[in-house]
Amino acid sequence: MQHLVKTSDFSTQEIEDLFxxxxxxxxxxxxxxxxxxxxITLFFENSTRTRSSFEVAAKRLGAQMVHLDVxxxxxKKGETLTYTAAxxxxxxxxxxxxxxxxxxxxxxxxxxxxxxIINAGDGAHAHPTQALLDLFTLKEHFGDxxxxxxxxxxxxxxxxxxxxxxxxxxxxxxxxxLVTPPHFLPPTSLRYTHKIEEVINDVxxxxxxxxxxxxxxxxxxxxxxxYASDFCITEELIGERDIIILHPGPVHxxxxxxxxxxxxxxxxxxxxxxxGVFVRMAVLKKLTxx
Amino acid sequence: MIIKNAVLCDGNGERTGDVEITxxxxxxxxxxxxxxxxxxxxxxxxxxGIIDLNVSLADGQLxxxxxxxxxxxxxxxxxxxxxxxxxxxxxxxxxxxxEFVLExxxxxxxxxxxxxxTIEDKTLSNIAILLKKGAVAPSLDSFVDAxxxxxxxxYMKMYEGTVFCSANDRALNGNGVMFEGxxxxxxxxxxxSVLGEIIHVTKMIExxxxxxxxxxxxxxxxxxxxxxxxxxxxEGLKVFSEIPxxxxxxxxxxxxxxxxxxKIFPPLxxxxxxxxxxxxxxxxxxxxxxxxxxxxxxxxxxxxxxxxAYGTEAIQELxxxxxxxxxxxxxxxxxxxxxxxxxxxxxxxxxNAGLIxxxxxxxxxxxxxxSSTSVENDQSLYTGEVLSGKIVSVFVHGFVK
Numbered sequence: 059m060q061h062l063v064k065t066s067d068f069s070t071q072e073i074e075d076l077f078x079x080x081x082x083x084x085x086x087x088x089x090x091x092x093x094x095x096x097x098i099t100l101f102f103e104n105s106t107r108t109r110s111s112f113e114v115a116a117k118r119l120g121a122q123m124v125h126l127d128v129x130x131x132x133x134k135k136g137e138t139l140t141y142t143a144a145x146x147x148x149x150x151x152x153x154x155x156x157x158x159x160x161x162x163x164x165x166x167x168x169x170x171x172x173x174x175i176i177n178a179g180d181g182a183h184a185h186p187t188q189a190l191l192d193l194f195t196l197k198e199h200f201g202d203x204x205x206x207x208x209x210x211x212x213x214x215x216x217x218x219x220x221x222x223x224x225x226x227x228x229x230x231x232x233x234x235x236l237v238t239p240p241h242f243l244p245p246t247s248l249r250y251t252h253k254i255e256e257v258i259n260d261v262x263x264x265x266x267x268x269x270x271x272x273x274x275x276x277x278x279x280x281x282x283x284x285y286a287s288d289f290c291i292t293e294e295l296i297g298e299r300d301i302i303i304l305h306p307g308p309v310h311x312x313x314x315x316x317x318x319x320x321x322x323x324x325x326x327x328x329x330x331x332x333x334g335v336f337v338r339m340a341v342l343k344k345l346t347x348x
Numbered sequence: 349m350i351i352k353n354a355v356l357c358d359g360n361g362e363r364t365g366d367v368e369i370t371x372x373x374x375x376x377x378x379x380x381x382x383x384x385x386x387x388x389x390x391x392x393x394x395x396x397g398i399i400d401l402n403v404s405l406a407d408g409q410l411x412x413x414x415x416x417x418x419x420x421x422x423x424x425x426x427x428x429x430x431x432x433x434x435x436x437x438x439x440x441x442x443x444x445x446x447e448f449v450l451e452x453x454x455x456x457x458x459x460x461x462x463x464x465x466t467i468e469d470k471t472l473s474n475i476a477i478l479l480k481k482g483a484v485a486p487s488l489d490s491f492v493d494a495x496x497x498x499x500x501x502x503y504m505k506m507y508e509g510t511v512f513c514s515a516n517d518r519a520l521n522g523n524g525v526m527f528e529g530x531x532x533x534x535x536x537x538x539x540x541s542v543l544g545e546i547i548h549v550t551k552m553i554e555x556x557x558x559x560x561x562x563x564x565x566x567x568x569x570x571x572x573x574x575x576x577x578x579x580x581x582x583e584g585l586k587v588f589s590e591i592p593x594x595x596x597x598x599x600x601x602x603x604x605x606x607x608x609x610x611k612i613f614p615p616l617x618x619x620x621x622x623x624x625x626x627x628x629x630x631x632x633x634x635x636x637x638x639x640x641x642x643x644x645x646x647x648x649x650x651x652x653x654x655x656x657a658y659g660t661e662a663i664q665e666l667x668x669x670x671x672x673x674x675x676x677x678x679x680x681x682x683x684x685x686x687x688x689x690x691x692x693x694x695x696x697x698x699x700n701a702g703l704i705x706x707x708x709x710x711x712x713x714x715x716x717x718x719s720s721t722s723v724e725n726d727q728s729l730y731t732g733e734v735l736s737g738k739i740v741s742v743f744v745h746g747f748v749k
Contacts, residue, residue: 137647138646138647138650138651139650139651139652140646140650141650158652160652160653160654160655161535161536161537161606161652161653161654162535162536162537162606162652162653162654163652165605165606166606166650166652180536181536181537181654182536182537182538183535183536183537184536215533216536216538218536221533221534221536244530244533245528245529245530245533246530246533276519276522276523
């Protein structure tokens with residue numbers, strides 16, 4: 059059984075085929091391909107948009123959804139993940155969409171299920187469907203993304219979106235520049251800077267990330283305001299440049315991106331949400347129909 | 349009892365000879381000894397038993413059956429004396445718990461224990477009483493209140509013993525669960541910075557200097573800490589380093605695929621760090637090696653990496669593991685290994701053992717380097733590996749185990 063735990067689970071050819079499907083869905087060629095399929099959502103961590111996006115995607119293809127609302131934080135003490143996986147699998151679903159605040163949970167589940175595991179975000183590890191929809195959106199705008207430069211701005215170290223995009227976009231031949239304070243910079247061989255002004259003339263796209271100033275009660279930055287004073291993507295910063303702006307949402311207004319730029323055509327946030335449904339439809343089709 | 353035809357190897361080198369054991373003590377070493385109970389070693393190595401200074405009970409729980417199990421497992425790996433980490437549940441921080449640990453009739457290895465120098469990092473435990481009751485050392489975390497640290501060192505000035513010190517910084521460790529590096533970044537797991545160990549070793553060296561008290565730094569994982577300890581030694585300080593075997597032969601790639609068996613504390617360093625620790629080993633800068641044995645039930649391990657307990661299992665294959673990873677690889681000789689796992693730990697805990705000499709306790713291992721040992725335990729970091737060397741027999745105080 060194929061799973062989607064991280065972007066590298068799909069080959070470049072598989073991603074191209076996936077995008078062909080997604081484009082066909084976007085063009086309106088939708089039939090209830092998954093009418094007899096049961097898909098479980100297993101969200102150990104709160105999420106509105108990702109879960110809704112998957113649900114809309116599944117329903118458009120005619121699949122039945124079962125939501126398992128698990129306690130917000132983590133699995134119950136005293137139960138191993140192996141056992142959790144075996145229990146879910148015993149119900150015979152076709153796919154299980156998992157989100158967990160701890161890195162690695164979907165991967166461990168995938169070792170013990172016959173159903174396809176689709177990672178809807180695990181800790182700071184991976185968010186493969188987000189990266190796929192980001193790539194789809196970039197390709198939609200640029201056509202060929204090879205050689206294009208993208209700045210990823212924000213808390214990269216703690217971001218599953220950044221982690222997945224770094225793998226995927228690099229593989230597609232894009233050049234990534236990390237723009238972040240030392241606080242949020244992971245050890246990396248990628249180009250990076252602490253000053254966005256240094257790269258603003260070089261980039262074709264900017265991906266802004268949601269940033270937190272505290273993780274597990276340990277402070278990481280003084281305040282969002284202090285962070286935004288250097289890293290907010292503003293209309294003033296972008297000026298007339300031909301740069302598109304992406305953000306996985308939810309956007310911290312005037313912290314991640316300012317109001318004026320959010321209203322600008324160059325900001326593709328809503329386009330990402332729209333494409334997310336089609337990309338997730340293609341993922342569900344691929345993993346439940348093969 | 350006489351052990352014949354063995355190659356005797358200890359921290360002083362290798363030689364041949366027969367060894368006579370009477371009442372648990374080595375009483376004679378000479379060529380061609382004869383007597384009523386002969387054991388033919390058939391050319392195997394006779395080594396002093398391993399004294400392991402960094403061992404925890406299963407699931408951190410102290411009870412009679414876990415002590416017995418540990419004692420039996422230790423013997424399989426050639427460990428004749430186990431020194432427990434006292435941070436179990438219940439903690440070994442009072443006379444009753446200490447007595448419970450020490451006054452057992454165990455079938456396998458002897459179990460000794462350090463004691464918590466503080467009670468929940470807030471007040472001092474009865475260090476004087478505990479030392480007189482047989483505790484090998486007070487053990488402390490370097491991040492406790494500096495006043496408590498000062499008082500502990502004052503006790504040890506009076507008792508002329510060793511302080512066992514774990515040097516790390518709780519605040520800097522934060523919510524980290526593995527070495528902070530590119531592997532932790534790609535796994536999306538919070539990292540533990542090397543900075544904690546470095547600054548705390550620096551601090552504790554200065555405290556050791558001020559009081560002129562001997563300190564054993566337990567479970568180190570950075571080259572920088574070892575460098576500082578080495579240079580402090582050159583200035584005449586009595587400070588020593590203990591490194592777990594895993595940190596010399598594995599790196600943070602072992603955590604790939606969220607392998608919780610590789611979630612250990614201190615964390616496995618990155619490859620560069622591992623190679624630099626191997627340099628320290630070759631240069632003779634590492635004083636003591638340990639197993640870092642700390643077993644956990646599946647319920648504590650088959651969970652998310654973040655939630656999993658720290659610890660791995662290593663004591664059952666310890667001597668073949670040391671031999672394969674450190675001696676066969678050419679880093680150190682068998683005699684140097686023996687110095688690091690038997691002689692120096694014996695000196696630290698003031699036990700009359702660690703060498704093959706007349707008058708020493710007959711804690712011995714017969715080790716056949718021409719056979720092999722396969723690691724079957726699925727909770728080991730080396731599961732499935734075939735290690736060089738096989739333990740033929742182990743003697744604890746003259747008794748064959």
